[in-house]
Amino acid sequence: MITFEHVTKHYEGATRPAVDDLTLEIPEGGTVVLIGPSGCGKSTTLRMVNRLIEPDSGTVAEDGRDVADFPPEQLRRHIGYAIQGVGLFPHFTVAENIGVVPRLLGWDAARISARVAELLELVGLDSTTYAEKYPDELSGGEAQRVGVARALAADPPVLLMDEPFGAVDPLTRERLQAEFVAIQARLKKTVVFVTHDIDEAVKLGDRIAIMREGRLVQYDTPERVLAYPADDFVAGFVGAERALKRLSLAPISEALDPADGAAVVGATVPLDSSLRTALARIIEYGVPVVGVTDETGAVVGSVSIESIVERFKRPLA
């Protein structure tokens, strides 16, 4: 768990504090996305966790211990760090890049190379093909994967990610996001993730912290941020299509009706997709109801346009 208590940071020469009296609790094993327009203080907030930036006042604590009590180098070796543009060292091979923190921690060579192979497989890269490559031989997506593997190298409980998927094309980004969700479901790290992309925040965050001019405007689950924006700023930031974004967060099961004989043959969606997919299928086929199939292809229920609308009339907990 990471806690910010009345943290303020004012850069020299700036007219207002970059981070202004921030109090925030990041729960253990969850992903918290810090989001907001440029200059809102999200990156400064992230960098105060591993002491790349020191607050002027207030405390940042990890599991109740003030981070200022740890020597910075020691602290950082136990906090994974992945940033935009990746920051891979161009003169190190992929294996050497991933092995940086384990080497700093004094692991022996055999343990490091076993860990490198394990991590490359985790991020979906074949270790025999990639271990000896140099960063300039990687595609943007591969480099980002290596960046994530490097951040995970010493199995840190906390992971800081500053727009780690910011520099790749949209298709690759979506794949990386999906992989991140899968990896995080397995590893359950405490992740602080900075982005300015609301779709990314909705997709990855257990909670979203929206910041503006150094202040925390709203801190809530993605679904509640979309349903109940705290003010006009948040409403504008999440965009006019926030209802559609909520649809993509809602599993089919939340609007599932019994199987309906009237469903058009072929107009079905898999049970594990979102209501957004169901709505798309409804529009695609021009029908009021679509069938829902399980993994064997058997129809187990249906979703209708009415049930979707009903689902969104229910207030959120």
Next chain:
Amino acid sequence: MRRGLTLRLFLWPTVALVGYLALASMPGLWAALLHALFPGEARVLYQQASMFELIGRTLELVAISSVLSVVVGVSLGMFVTHRAGADFHDVVVDLTNLGQTFPPVAVFTLAVPLLGFGVRPTVLALTLYGVLPVLQNTVAGMQALPGAIVESAAGMGMSPWQSLWRVELPLASPVILAGIRVSVVINVATSTIGAIAGAGGLGAPIISGLVNADPAVTLQGALLVGALALILDAYLGAVEKGVARSVGIKEPQKARS
């Protein structure tokens, strides 16, 4: 896989060096050629020392002063581009600029009373003269490091020294080496002035020819110095290229001086 410093890079510089030394071992050939060029001259070769002795002394002067220039230039460059020394950046750069605009001959004049004649004032003058390109390129190389890379090094828990040795210096080294190359070449040429202060070397025939109106002797020294500078330039260029390749920079950066 990436190729770094390979012996192949040094092939042509070495061929040139062997040819150079072979020519230096043949005073008879030089005498014949210079006689043909200057038929009226009685004295065409520098007599007080063999060409090997002259070359050796020049290399000695250049080696000592270049090592000093590199140590001073690189350390100052690293110092002023990091937090502890950032305040000194402008002062240091101005002072080194001054060091290079200050004529080496004037350094001799001022240093000889303190250090005596010979190698010492020459080394001092050459060192001061050679610091600037090294310093400039060290600063340029450090400032050109991508911010994400330096921040990654710190963010992963490298100490400032580990970051410097493992990341910053290796990545800036091609640019720094380009500065060293400029500095060494300048020093070879400038070292000839050392003959005035009695430091000997390839400046001796040049000055001697000048004083005694023996143009052939001056030409002998000038040819030997020019060729030596080119050969050293080629060697250092090869090192620069190999290092640039091994740290993943495709084209060696242009030297700034």
